Structures are given as C-alpha cells and as structure tokens.
Amino acid sequence: MIDVRLLRTNIEGVRTALARRGKPDVLSQIDEAVQLDSRLRDITTERDAIRAEVNDLSKQVGTLRRDKRNDEAEALMGRSRELGETERVLQAEFDEVQGALHQIMLRIPNLPHADAPNGAGDHENPVVKGPINMPAQFADHQRVPHWETASHLGILDNERATKIAGAMFTMQRGLGATLARALCQFALDSNADAFEEIRPPSFVTTATLTATGHLPKFADDAYAIERDDLWAIPTAEVPLTSLHAGEVLEESELPVRLMAYTPCYRREAGSAGRDTRGMLRAHEFDKVEILAIARPEDAPELLTELVARAELLMAALELPYRIIEICTGDMGGSHHRSYDIEVYAPGCDAWLEVSSVSWFSDYQARRADIRFKRTGQKGTEIANTLNGSALAVPRVWAAICENYRQADGSVRIPTVLLPYMRGATHITPKA
RNA sequence: GGAACGGUGGCAGAGCGGCCGAAUGCGCUUGUCUUGAAAACAAGAGGGUUAAUAGCCCCGGGGGUUCAAAUCCCUCCCGUUCCGCCA
Numbered sequence: 001m002i003d004v005r006l007l008r009t010n011i012e013g014v015r016t017a018l019a020r021r022g023k024p025d026v027l028s029q030i031d032e033a034v035q036l037d038s039r040l041r042d043i044t045t046e047r048d049a050i051r052a053e054v055n056d057l058s059k060q061v062g063t064l065r066r067d068k069r070n071d072e073a074e075a076l077m078g079r080s081r082e083l084g085e086t087e088r089v090l091q092a093e094f095d096e097v098q099g100a101l102h103q104i105m106l107r108i109p110n111l112p113h114a115d116a117p118n119g120a121g122d123h124e125n126p127v128v129k130g131p132i133n134m135p136a137q138f139a140d141h142q143r144v145p146h147w148e149t150a151s152h153l154g155i156l157d158n159e160r161a162t163k164i165a166g167a168m169f170t171m172q173r174g175l176g177a178t179l180a181r182a183l184c185q186f187a188l189d190s191n192a193d194a195f196e197e198i199r200p201p202s203f204v205t206t207a208t209l210t211a212t213g214h215l216p217k218f219a220d221d222a223y224a225i226e227r228d229d230l231w232a233i234p235t236a237e238v239p240l241t242s243l244h245a246g247e248v249l250e251e252s253e254l255p256v257r258l259m260a261y262t263p264c265y266r267r268e269a270g271s272a273g274r275d276t277r278g279m280l281r282a283h284e285f286d287k288v289e290i291l292a293i294a295r296p297e298d299a300p301e302l303l304t305e306l307v308a309r310a311e312l313l314m315a316a317l318e319l320p321y322r323i324i325e326i327c328t329g330d331m332g333g334s335h336h337r338s339y340d341i342e343v344y345a346p347g348c349d350a351w352l353e354v355s356s357v358s359w360f361s362d363y364q365a366r367r368a369d370i371r372f373k374r375t376g377q378k379g380t381e382i383a384n385t386l387n388g389s390a391l392a393v394p395r396v397w398a399a400i401c402e403n404y405r406q407a408d409g410s411v412r413i414p415t416v417l418l419p420y421m422r423g424a425t426h427i428t429p430k431a
Numbered sequence: 432g433g434a435a436c437g438g439u440g441g442c443a444g445a446g447c448g449g450c451c452g453a454a455u456g457c458g459c460u461u462g463u464c465u466u467g468a469a470a471a472c473a474a475g476a477g478g479g480u481u482a483a484u485a486g487c488c489c490c491g492g493g494g495g496u497u498c499a500a501a502u503c504c505c506u507c508c509c510g511u512u513c514c515g516c517c518a
Contacts, residue, residue: 044480048487055487058499062449077498084498248478371478376460380478 001105001366007034017111020328022120029104036101043097047090054083106216109333110363116337119327130322131344132315138346139407145347146401147278150176152409154430156278168268170282170394175427179400179413180286180393182420184261187288187313187391195259195290200239202262203230208242211368213334213360220269223283232265236289237387244293245368249383251375255294255302259390261286279394280352286394291387293370296362299384303359306388307339310355313391316416319399320344322351336361339388343395347402352395357388 006014011034018026057080064073117126150156155176161169172180188197209215209231214222223232233239240258249256264287275281290309292302307323314321326338341355362382365371371380404412411427418425 041481044487051488052486054498058449058497061498065449073498080498378476 001363002108002111003362003366004033004037004101004105007037014111018109020112020116020118021109021331022329023109026109029108033101033104033108036097036104040094040097040101043090043094047087047094050083050087050090054080054087057083103216106210106367110213110336110361112328112331112335113337113359113361116331117325117327118329120329121327122330124327125324125330125340126327128323128325128339129311132321133318134320134344141407141409142346142402142405143349144402144405145278146345146398149347149401149405149409149411150278152429153411153427155179155427158278165283168276168281168283170279170285172397174430175421175424176397178421178424179417179427180397182417183391183393183396184286184288185420186417188259188261190313190316191259191288191290191309191390195257198236198240198243198258198260200233200236200243200260200262202233202239202265203228204233204238204242205230208245209233209238211242211245212238212364213332213367214238217333221267223265223267233262234266235264235287235389236260236262237291240289240291240387241293241364241370241385242368244370247370248380249293249370249372251295251372254372254383255292255298257290257292259288259290261288263287277348279398280348282394285392287392288390289387290390291385293365293383293385295372296381296384299359299361299386302386303337303339303357306357306386307341310341310357310388310390314341314343314354314396317396317400317414319396319403319414321354326356332358334358334360334363336363343399345395345399345402347405348398352399354392354395354399355389358386360385360387 002014007030011030015027015030018030057076061073061076061080064070064076117124119125147156147158153176155172155174157171157173158169161171164171203225206215206229209222214234215231222234224230225232239262240260243258244256263284265284268281268283271281290306292306294302311321311323321341321343324340324342326332326335326340331338335358338356338358340353341357342351343354344350345352361384364385365383368385370383370385372383373380400414401411404414406412406426409429413421413425413427
C-alpha cells in the first residue's frame, strides 16, 4: 500500500506518478480514496470526542458509586447511555468507510521510481545491458527447440506429466531432473555468502498472500486450497516477505537477507496456449529467490546488488543474456523499480525471462507491517523490501538444452554445474 | 481429530469489572559515586493515529454484555501437554 498520508500531503505527486503507469482507472480510485479518507477523518474526530466524554463520565460514575451517591451516578449513567447510542452509529459509519478505503488502498498500485523509464508496455522496456555472450552466429545444431532435444534425450516427459496432473505440468527425467535440481543448488550456493537459506512453507494464509500484493487483485492467478483457507505460493517472495510481518526490527539487523528454493505454483489464467511448449510456461516450477528487507536509504544499492547477483549466474553459466529495465506501463503493481534478465534461446529464437528483480519501496512492508527502529531514536519506520529470482529453473534449463546442444545431438553440461551432475559431462540419449 | 490448560510491555510474570497502558523482577538508557568498570543509589523509557507533550485506540484476532472490560460471555486463531493418527 502507498501511505494514505500522501493523499493529504502530496496528492498531485501521487496523481502524476501513477499516471505514468497508463491505467486511467487508477486515477479515479485515487479520487475516491481521497474522499473516503477525508470523511473518515471527520467521523473519527466526532467519534473520539464522544468516547472522551463517555470515558470521563464512567470515571465519575465509579467515584460516585464508591461514595454511595447512587442517584447522581444514575443520572450520569443515563447521559452516558445516550452518548453510547450516538457512538454506536458513528462507529458503524467509521467501520464502513474505513473498510471501503482499505479495499481501495489495497488495489492502488505502488508509485514508480522517478528514474523508471516511461513506457506503455513490454515493447518499450529498454535494454540496459547486453547482449552478453552472444555469438556472431549460432550453429545449426543449436537451432533446435529444447522440447525436441529433450524428447530425443528422454529427459522431458510432459505427456505423462499431463496424464498425472493435467495440461501445463512438466516432468523431467533422469539427467534432466538432475539438471533442474543442479540449477537450484548452484543458485543457492552462489548466494550463500550473504543470504540465509530458508525452507519456507509452500502454502500460506490469505493475509500472507495479501502482504506481497498478490491479493486481492490477482486471486485468479493463484491456486486456492479453499477447505483450509490456504494458497499455494506463486513465488518464495510470498513467504519470505512475510517472515518478519508484524515485527519491529532493530536497525542493526538490517538489511535482512534471505534466500529460498521453493516450487512455485501459478494457474496462468488467461495464458492457455501461449508459450506452453516444453519448459517455457507451467503451473509448477522451481525457483531460487533472494530477498532483502532494508532501510530505505540502502535500497538502491541493494537493488543493484540483487541484479548483479542474478546476472552473475547467467554469466557463470555462459549463456547469452541481456538486462532490461521494466517501463512504467509494464511494471507490476507492487513494484517501484524493476529489472529483468533475459536469456537467449536459439532453438526457440526467443529471449526468455529468467529473472525479475524488483524494489518495492515500502509498499509491501506497509501491507505486511514490517517496521524497524532506528538506533537511539523514538518510534518506528516502515522498512523497504526488494527481491529477485536468483534463478528460475525451467527457462534456464531450456536455454541450456538449446545453447549447449552439440553437433551429435547431445547436450553438454555447463562447467559450473559439473559438480552437481554425478559425474555426467553430457546428456546423451539413453541406450 | 478429541481433551485439558494457556496467550498481558524486550523477557519473566502479577492483575480477573472502575483509581490499569498496566505491579514486581530481570534486562535497557541516563545521572550520582569511581581513574574506568562493577556494585549501590536516583531518574527515565512501549506502539499506532494526530499539527499536538490534547484526545482516541492497542493486554492473541473478531464480536457481545456494561455507564465502565486486560478482567465477564461467545467465537476464531495460535501455543503447551495428553490421547488418536501418522512421514
């Protein structure tokens, strides 16, 4: 959530910033929020004045009762009862207005960073680095889609995945499964120098999924386990962000740095039939996420660091990649500033998004109520959160199958993954 | 899943209708003393909202009873222990 106070102190700034997202209905939501907020403040003032009087009368009643002056007490009680009626009415109004305001605030997106590039959609995302590792020309044997290679090598069996779980589930076999897990382990090991590894729950409560901004707007994208009021996580960002929900952290503990491998579950509603070949898009996939909870002033540097860490993995895997910055029209609702890392897959002839790194300013932390206390100062402040995929397995897996395909049809294992592959140097067809 | 007992400030732990945002102890901060530290003594310190050191709100969440709720009632959540079931 953005700070409601901004609606009172800098409404024009909010309007200007949100206009850059190019979603006109957001601006009318803002207007509605401003009205509700102003009404809420009026109601609050009136209600609190009455409460103050009731509190005062009640104290007097207590005193009179003790002194056995029951008639006088009765009189005050009558007066207080009347006030109570008025208070009840105001309180009902308060609850209604506050609820309405809260619902709107939950849907108002974050303000984009001043330096985030303007743009209407993903076609306007500027390339800010790369391409790196891009050969002058790809060999013909690299121009084979990974699903063909994988099928030939017996390392991908989506037909049987579908039999078991339905469309858009994948299944890796043999060294294909090993490769998927190797990528996770490699990503974790590469970040273990600075991040605590967490193995969080894969199911979370509604409150937890709301904190990151996935609810209420994107309920259709998540798997719900309604009987138990739980949701399957779409990314480890969800449990990791809420790890410190409702807590006040000491400044000296910041930045909190966490990483986790988890499966990720997405219904991919509305994307049926798009990019569904092979490993490009599935309901369940593995990902290693890195995340930081920080003071606001440390966030820009951490954003740079997270991008650099995600980039380092692609560089180490010697895959062709580039970094794009997400423009205001394509940015996720919770995001303040975002970068994607894309890997080139010569067989698909496509740039595949393999990592997305974002700074959320205080948007998620306010929803999750993550605060920190500056050393030696009174009060608390809302923290900032940042996170990024260190590595999303399926598309990197696909890119390896294409970039590392040899003339004989085998797939060479990238050097940095060799320690995780039980001695295999190539994936060859099963005899 | 069943039963019992619990959930109060940084921690421990009292309070069980009014004088309670809340005793006491530990921990913490500051001062006195000391070369310094420790000890002792003294003082101070929660969070939210707000322009406010005014008022209002916060004793797991929500609802109710009452002039008045940490305290009584209902409900949900969480924890501990026992039973059941199990990787």
